[in-house]
Amino acid sequence: MKIKVLDTTLRDGEQTPGVSLTSKEKFRIATKLDEIGIDFIEAGSAITSEGERQSIKEITKQGFNAEILSFSRPLKGDIDFCLECDVDAVNLVVPTSKLHIYEKLKKTPEELIDLSNNAIDYCKDHGLTIEMSAEDASRSNVDFLKSVYMDAIEHGVDRICVCDTVGILTPDTSYNLFNQLSDIKVPISCHCHNDFGLAVANTLSALKGGATEIHTTVNGIGERAGNTSFEECVVSIDRLLPDFSTDIKIDQIYNVSKLVARLTGVYIQPNKAIVGENAFxxxxxxxxxxxxxxxxxxxxxxxxxxxxxxxxxxxxxxxxxxxxxxxxxxxxxxxxxxxxxxxxxxxxxxxxxxxxxxxxxxxxxxxxLEINHEDRIKLDEVTIVSGNKVMPTASVKITIDDEQILNAGVGLGPVDASINAIKSLDIFRDVDLIEYHVDSITGGTDAFIDVIIKLQKGDKVVSARGTEPDIINASVKAYIAGVNRLLRD
Structure with missing residues (x-):
């Protein structure tokens, strides 16, 4: 069975605390999602802001193969903003649990159904495809949930979605819930959250129970503990569920994962399945x-x-x-x-x-291997003068080919001054410092400092390292070690 994938990285994923994507960033992600074969892209929530609407419009006018949706509440104002953005479809989110109906909306179940049906009628009158998502469906009475769906289908809804809004399903209860809904005659999708770390497992169980579409976010980003991880779910379907498949270009998964990580600034833990740095x-x-x-x-x-x-x-x-x-x-x-x-x-x-x-x-x-090279350059001493009103100045004493040389230099800081003090000597002149990286490898103010540098001379590039409690000594030693490597090579 072919499974459709709705990616909500640009809507639910952007609700990750601290994440706010620009229009250009959303466009780059949407372009990549379309390239790798995503069926439906939820581009945002049109009601949010003028900037959000501009972002959605930039995406809708590209003519992507993917269907472009906007999130919408069952309210005319929300739907009008979706229409303004020229989206193909709306993800119409309707709360169905007693907790949400009574406590959040302050409505009765009958009023909720009327609200939902009226919104669906309005969408259909304006030519929109509708996926109706039952918010908090996993804590809803199943009979009531079914009645909401059946009413929605009678009013023309195209797809329905079961939302595990607070991630309380388990693989068993997920299978049972979708199995109870499997006689519904429109496509059913699964939208899971990862509060208990079960979003992917619950989504796979939903497919076995009758779901034909999944909602995901790249790297599993989203509110709280996030959403169903796109890469984990798609690869699991491809490798572990022989009766199901998707149209996703799996060999592009890592690229889209790194793109989203860079643009959102959300760190991928090293041991994350499929895309973590330690995965292979x-x-x-x-x-x-x-x-x-x-x-x-x-x-x-x-x-x-x-x-x-x-x-x-x-x-x-x-x-x-x-x-x-x-x-x-x-x-x-x-x-x-x-x-x-x-x-x-x-x-x-x-x-x-x-x-x-x-x-x-x-x-x-x-x-x-007893390839013991005699280094031509040795560091004897570094002295620094620096202060609030004093330009950092360094004097270095080094030995080059058994000749001791004293030289000085200034710089923006003590490390810069120290490197400048030796760079001006003839033996260093054709060497370029192309990378400089510092790590503290122990705790406290007496921490050991690990300096790793990359040097280039002509077409030769080498890396070198210096580890000292003093960042200046570590930097100079790393620099000299790298030059010695270049001279040997």
């Missing part, structure tokens, strides 16, 4: 060995399926197979004895709580 990363030696022999041993899907690549992580749990794979990628060939020694040294570094980078691995491998 392996450190354990047993796992890495199995993956290299046959990826199916420890991966239910290949990373390429969703536009990803596999990573082997350096750390204390790694084994020699994964390490050797990484060494080969770095162009380093080792025998079994050397490989084991490098593995032991990497684990020793990781045991101290240190993140093991490729730079660390290169240094460890060089030492084990």
């Amino acid at each position: 990363s392996h450190e354990s030696g047993i796992h890495s060995d199995g993956i290299i022999k046959n990826s199916a041993t420890y991966e239910p899907i290949t990373p390429e399926l969703v536009g990803r690549t596999r990573k082997f992580v350096l750390g204390k749990h790694m084994g020699t197979h994964g390490l050797n794979s990484r060494l080969n990628e770095l162009g380093l060939k080792v025998n079994e004895t050397q490989l084991q020694q490098i593995c032991d040294d990497v684990k020793g570094l990781a045991d101290k709580g240190k993140t093991v980078t490729d730079v660390d691995l290169q240094i460890i491998a060089d030492n084990v």
Whole structure:
């Protein structure tokens, strides 16, 4: 069975606390959603503001393949704003639980049904497709819920939606609810929230119970704990439910996930399924060995399926197979004895709580392979003068090819001044600093500072690292280490 996907990233997803998308950002996301095969895009809520309406209009005038909807309450004013935006359809949201009807709307059930039917009539009179969403359906009396739906269908509604507004369904109750509604003769969709972490599971159960459409948000963003995760749900349908399928271009999932993360500023946790940075990363030696022999041993899907690549992580749990794979990628060939020694040294570094980078691995491998280079440049001393009314000035004493040199420089800050003090020397002149990154790797005011830099000379690019309690010393040492690497290469 072909399952339709309604994506509400631009409406429900934007209700994530702290998220507010510009018109251009919404347009970029909508364009990508249309490209990857989304059937319905809920572009926003037209009643919200003039800016929101402009955003929706920008999307509706593009002629996307996807049907473009706006959220609407069962009110003439809301619907008029939807019409102004020239949307194809409305997501007409009608509360159906006693809690919402009596406490929020202050109406009777009969008044609620009249309100719903009148809104549907108004929409149909103006040529709109209607998906009627029963808000808080999962806490509604099923007989009453059905009567609301049947009345809506008689008035011409095109699709209906069951909303688990506060995420209280479980896979069993989700299946049972949709099964009870399966005799309804229009398409039924499922809109789940993730308050108990069950949104994807409940959505999959809804499909087995009779739903033919799902509501999702990219990365599962949304109010509180978020909505059904688009990428998790679509890939699960593709791989775990052989009787169902979608038209989504699954190999583009990672791209749209990263786009939404960048534009919304909502961080993707590393261990998130499908799109988290750790989803296809392996450190354990047993796992890495199995993956290299046959990826199916420890991966239910290949990373390429969703536009990803596999990573082997350096750390204390790694084994020699994964390490050797990484060494080969770095162009380093080792025998079994050397490989084991490098593995032991990497684990020793990781045991101290240190993140093991490729730079660390290169240094460890060089030492084990006895490729001991005599550095041409050595740092002897750095002295800084800085203050509120004093331009930061640095003097450095370094040894170049056994000749001791003293030089000075100024800069916007003490680190800049220190680097400038050595950059002006002839041996550094053709070297460009193209990346500079600082991390505090311990807590407190005496924290160790980890400086990672990237340098370029001609077509050669190297990374280097300095770790010190003093950010100035760490920065200068990293810079000199990188230049020594360039000179060796």
